[in-house]
Amino acid sequence: MSHIKTIRKQYADELEKHCIENKVSFMSIQKLLEAEKTKKLLKRNALVQHNIDKEIDNAIENENK
Numbered sequence: 001m002s003h004i005k006t007i008r009k010q011y012a013d014e015l016e017k018h019c020i021e022n023k024v025s026f027m028s029i030q031k032l033l034e035a036e037k038t039k040k041l042l043k044r045n046a047l048v049q050h051n052i053d054k055e056i057d058n059a060i061e062n063e064n065k
Helices: 003-021 026-064
Strands: none
Touching: 003 026
16 A cells, blocks of 8 residues: 555544544545535636636737737
């Protein structure tokens, strides 16, 4: 098993332990974490696209001068 997979497994095991201790659904927490990851990726992608669009607009404006 790779080092990254080992660390992910350790974190998942620790999270599951905390969920059991606090009587919270482990699956619900995992889904929530996945939703947050997706939200962050979409936000990052939107920012990158905004920067690309801005650069294109600037290039077009400079070309028209």
